[in-house]
Amino acid sequence: MAKNSISITFLFILLSFVLNGQNLKxxxxxxxxxxxxxxxxxxxxxxxxxxxxxxxxxxxxxxSFDGVDDAIILNEMPLKSLQGFTVEMIFMPETNAPFEQRVLHIGESKADRMLLEIRAVDSNWYFDGYACSGLNKKALINEKLIHPLGEWYHVAFVVTPKSLTTYVNGKKELTEEFSFLPIETGQTSFGVRLNKVSWFKGTIYKIRISPNQTNPKDFMILK
Incomplete structure (x- = not known):
């Protein structure tokens, strides 16, 4: 009987180890x-x-997206249940573009969501990282932090349970306190807001989402 108890205990420990390993992965x-x-x-x-x-x-x-009606929408929600994450993007915003542009939208159209946005003014643009979590909403945006249009950039939006932070080409731009809870439902759109307003004019190469707070030294490399 003692041997059976030991065997059952061992199997339980082994199963827990395997399941925890799967969750970690x-x-x-x-x-x-x-x-x-x-x-x-x-x-x-x-x-x-x-x-x-x-x-x-x-x-x-x-x-390339024309800023008028080009977009790609996926029936996917890669942020589901994540306590925090880092979204990175390599892209080039074009000149002669609309002022408000939604480049990436993940989550719901009007409920919990996050967006990478830009504002284009004359020959420049500035970054906007936006998050909505329950009743909490915040846009990290500063019209003085401008960059020339027509060039390639790396941007990152880092979300933790207590903060939001934006980066452009590896340099921190803005950070603020924010109470974030996981986004559980929704879709993903490239080139426009999910409800098809605020179209993006420019080119997107790659987007990466990491389920943690990524150190800038580990960001995707912009050549």
Missing amino acids: QTDVKTEWILANILREKSNSIEISGNPQLVSSPYGEAV
């Missing part, structure tokens, strides 16, 4: 989207609006 998984690959994919979970184009870039093929 799930929380460590990164989501990476190369937009050109998504545009080529034929899937019922992908909606194409307008006519986004495959174009060359310094990094490989990318996708």
Whole structure:
């Protein structure tokens, strides 16, 4: 009887170890989207609006959006249950573009969500990282932190349970306290807000989502 108890205890410990290992692997998984690959994919979970184009870039093929009606919408929600995350993007905003532009939207259209946005003024743009969690809403934006349009950039939006932080080309721009709870439902859109307003004019090469707070030294490399 004692031997049986020991065996059962051992199996329980082993099973717990395996399950905990599986959970750890799930929380460590990164989501990476190369937009050109998504545009080529034929899937019922992908909606194409307008006519986004495959174009060359310094990094490989990318996708160009016209700022009028081009967008890609995925029936995916990669932020589900994440306590915190880092969203990175390599992109190029174009000149002669609308003022308000939503480049990436993940979550619900009007409820819990996060967005990478830009504002274009004359020949420059400035970054806006936005999060909505329950009744808490915040946009990290400063019209004085401008960058020239027509060039390639790396941007990052770091979300923790207590803060929001934005980066452009590895340099911290803004950070503020914020009470964040996981986003559980929704979809993903590239090139527009999920309700199809505020279209983006420019090119996106790659987006990476890490389920943790990424150190700037570990950001994607911008050549």
